[in-house]
Amino acid sequence: MLELSELPNVKGIKTGDPVLLKALLDSETIKKDFVPIFSNSDLFVMGWEYGCRHILDGIFACFPKTIKSAGAALSGGKIETAKHELNSMMAARDRMIGGGIWPMFTKAMNLLGFPGNFAPDYEPETDEKNSALMREILVSMGELQGN
Numbered sequence: 001m002l003e004l005s006e007l008p009n010v011k012g013i014k015t016g017d018p019v020l021l022k023a024l025l026d027s028e029t030i031k032k033d034f035v036p037i038f039s040n041s042d043l044f045v046m047g048w049e050y051g052c053r054h055i056l057d058g059i060f061a062c063f064p065k066t067i068k069s070a071g072a073a074l075s076g077g078k079i080e081t082a083k084h085e086l087n088s089m090m091a092a093r094d095r096m097i098g099g100g101i102w103p104m105f106t107k108a109m110n111l112l113g114f115p116g117n118f119a120p121d122y123e124p125e126t127d128e129k130n131s132a133l134m135r136e137i138l139v140s141m142g143e144l145q146g147n
Contacts, residue, residue: 005034016040062108063089099130107134
C-alpha cells in the first residue's frame, strides 16, 4: 500500500481491514494527500476513535437519517450516542440479510423514493413478505413514516 500511495494518481483507498487502516493512519512515510476510507460498518466507531475521518459503506444509503445522526454524534464527541445509532443500523442490516441483502437494499431504496434496481442482475426481486419487513425496518428506524 505504501508503494501504491506514492503514485501521483492514487489518492486513497477504501478498506474494511482495521489493521491496514491503523497502519495507514500510523504511517509517517505515506503522503499527506493519501486518504484511507474505512468501510467496515460494524467498526466505524473504532476507526473514528483511532482518527479516521473518512467512512463509507453502502448500507448508509438505506438509513440516511440514522447515519446523519451518527455522524453528528461522532463529530460532537458523543461516542455512546454514535455507537447506539450505528449498532441500531447494523441490527437493521442483519434483519435485511434474511431477505437477501441486495433485494432488500433495492426495496429500501425504492421505499425511500429512489426507483430502480440496485442489485446485480442475477438477484431476484424481493417478495411481499420481505417487502413488508423492509418497510417495517425503515419505519422502526425512523427513516419512513408509518402508515
